[in-house]
Amino acid sequence: MDVAIIGGTGYGAVELIRFLHNHPHVQVTKIISHSNSGTDLSEVYPHLTEIIDLEMTPLNVDELAKEVELVFFATPSNVSKHYIPSLMDKGVRCIDLSGDFRLRDGEIYQTYYGEEMATQRYIDQAVYGLPEINKEKIKQASILANPGCYPTATTLGLLPVLENDLVDNSSIIIDAKTGTSGAGRGLSLNVHFSEMNENFKAYKLGVHKHIPEIEQLLTERAKEEIQVTFTPHIVPMTRGIMSTIYVDLKDKQSTDYLIDVYQNYYKNDPFVRVRRNGTIPSTREVYGSNYCDIGLYADERTGKLIIVSVIDNLVKGASGQAVQNMNIMCGWDETTGINQLPIYP
Incomplete structure (x- = not known):
């Protein structure tokens, strides 16, 4: 299948290229970049010299729709919403790595993104691409809203206890x-x-x-309005996200019991790994991979559950998950092309 990447010089795009280069069913035939049109990709990323020989081109929607079957948008927010409707109307499936199609409420989108949301008709058709909960919808998707990095790590950490009604939903930090x-x-x-x-x-x-992306998904799954206290930090490392979540347990539960709940919840999800009791994951242990690793500690003294969820923000938090979603959309094994071991050390 021929695919294109729009926004070809960012980290999301170059990670897509890394995974798709050895994908058995896909060929990247077009890389679109307005700022670097006419430039060879290897001039921007010399590590691709003699590996990827593609010249970046400007975007022409009509021509692109004739040349590819699927397009990845690795663009900043408030870009893809202007082009995806035209591509979709021409029969091209789109996977958007930005936030343009994730939120359902136009007023909330305006508040957090500073612009008007995409046309409601296309928002209604977009599928939120968290494979662990939306696999059946993803199979039918024409517009795929790839989740954000923080929401991926955070919601994967919370969903098992949320959906099993084990925690106080008003206590999430x-x-x-x-x-x-x-x-x-x-x-x-x-x-x-x-x-x-x-x-x-x-x-x-x-x-x-x-x-709002975290709250929207948790609200949908819990079937009640959920608000969270969310504090992001930036640390001096290149890759990785660690989401440490604190939530009150409704009843006294052991760590072993909760680990069993998580393992059962994710038993059919190849990229979520639940750690055994006493083992807490670190970002290094998922570096360069599409894994989300989760560690748990039930603090019987305080009645709180501490959840530690780690991902590589550029892989499971962006491009790796986008390829996972493409695999599901196309009916291929979801691990195809992204089943690499984490890089260690």
Whole structure:
């Protein structure tokens, strides 16, 4: 199958290229970049020299629709919503790695993204691409809204206890950390070496655009309105997300019992690994892979459950999950092309 990537110079795009290069059923035939049109991809990413020989081109929707069957949008927010409707109307399936099609409420989108939401008709057709809960819908999707990185780690950590009614849904506190690649490849004082090295900072308290995405999914699954306290931090590492979640248990439960709940919940999900009692995952242990690793500790003294969920923000938090979704959409084994071991050390 011929596919294209729009937004070809960002970290999300180059990770897509890494996974799709050896995918047995897919060929990347077009890489679209407005800012680098006419430039060979290997000039932007020299590590691809003599491996990927493609010149980046400008976007022409009509021509693209004739050349490919599926398009990945690895663009910033408020871009894909202008092009996906035309591509979809021409029969091209789209996987959007930005936030343009994740939220259902236009007023909330306006508040957190600062622009108007995509046309409601296309929002209604978009499928939220968390494979562990939406696999059947993903199989039929024409527009796939790939989840954000923080929401992926956080919701995978919470869903088993939420859906089994084991916790107080009003007590959710999320303390999350990300590496600097989460800010993208653009220049930013926030991730300048002198600002970030030997430093650790919280940011966007109360206004991070992943807050409504987390709350929307948890509300849908719990069938009651859920609000969370979410504090993101940026740490001086390149990749990785650790979401440490604190929630009150309704009844006294052992760690072993809760581990059994999680293992049963994810028994058919190849990329979620629930750790045994006494073992808490670290970001290094999923580096470069599509795994989400989850560790649990039921604090019998305080009645709280501590959940530690880790992913690689560029893989399970973005491009790896996008390829996983493409596999499901196309009827292939969902691990195809992304079943690599984590890189260690």
